[in-house]
Amino acid sequence: MNAESLFQPETWHRPGQGPRYLQLSRHIGRAITEGTLQEGQQLPAERDLAELANVSRVTVRKAVAELVEAGLIEQRRGAGSFVMGSAPKTEQSLSTLVSFTENMQARGRVSTSRVLDRGLFPPSPDEIMALGLSPSVSVARIERLRxxxxxxxxxERSSLPSDILPDPEAVETSLYAVLRRRGQAPSRAIQRVTAVNVKGADAQLLCLPENTAILQIDRTAYLDNGRPVEFTRGFYRSDIYDFVSELRPDGG
Known part of the structure; x- marks a missing residue:
């Protein structure tokens, strides 16, 4: 696909689907992740791209800024904007119960958490099933961008019985650090990994084009006595995250 057809408005603009710069950014990001735009390839100059896409240069500038923030585009002073190669993926074992914060610290990376929502709520049917709760008790929820x-x-969207986490406001970065201080950290977990396509607000939070393939991991964690104390549904960027597991003979 040549530049003229790739950036034409009819290929990316949909009325009522959000600001033009976001739609253009997601379209270019999708072209990169799908391989239509290759590593090292140069984007058209700002003026040329604005003309091809039939938008203002300000719109182009904001779209490219989104791609730079997502690590998909590199701007070189005096040279232009270029498609970046894939960053080295971060590995996390599926066989070890470790928090996101601890995993990043072990790799010498600085982890941060932005709390999107938290509080005490009536449990949903899924939470009642996963955590073995009575419908009359409350559940602590915390939603974070990692x-x-x-x-x-x-x-990550985590749910815990309110007696295990009575104050969701206590969680700033690491949920498991808070649970350890309370002597109620889980000792084992069951995880289910599924491939899904990211949409809407989640795509914006992860700086990904809509419908990009990501990993959904549902984890139910248990205390030593078998009580389920955490249900977390996480959505992870598959372009920079790898989950690995070690398999051994069962001896049979």
Whole structure:
């Protein structure tokens, strides 16, 4: 696909689907992740791209800024904007119960958490099933955007019985650090990994084009006595995150 057809408005603009700069940014990001735009390839100059896409140069500038923030485009002074190569992926074992914060610290990376929502709520049917709760008790929820070195990597939505986490406001960065201080950290977990396409607000939070493939991981964690104390549904960027597991013979 040549530049003229790739950036034409009819290929990326949809009325009512958000600001033009975001739609253009997601379109270019999708072209990069799908390989239509290759590593090292130069984008058209700002003026040329604005003309091809039939938008203002300000719109182009904002779209490219989104791609730079997502690590998909590199701007070289005096040379232009170029497609970046894939960053080295971050590995996390599926066989070890470790928090996002601890995993990043072990790799020498600076982890941050942005709390999107938290509080005590009536439990949903899924939470009642996963945590073995009575419908009459409350559940603690905390939703966080997890980043490493300022790069958004995951959205995690965690639910816990309110007697395990009576004050969701106590969680700033690491949920497991709070649970350890209370003597109620889980000792094992069951995880289910699914491939999904990111949409809407989640795509914006992760700086990804809409419908990009990501990993959904549902984790139910248990205390030593078998009580389920955490249900987390996480959405992880598959372009920079790898989950690995070690398999051994069962001896049978």
């Amino acid at each position: 980043s490493a070195d300022d790069t958004p990597m995951a959205i």
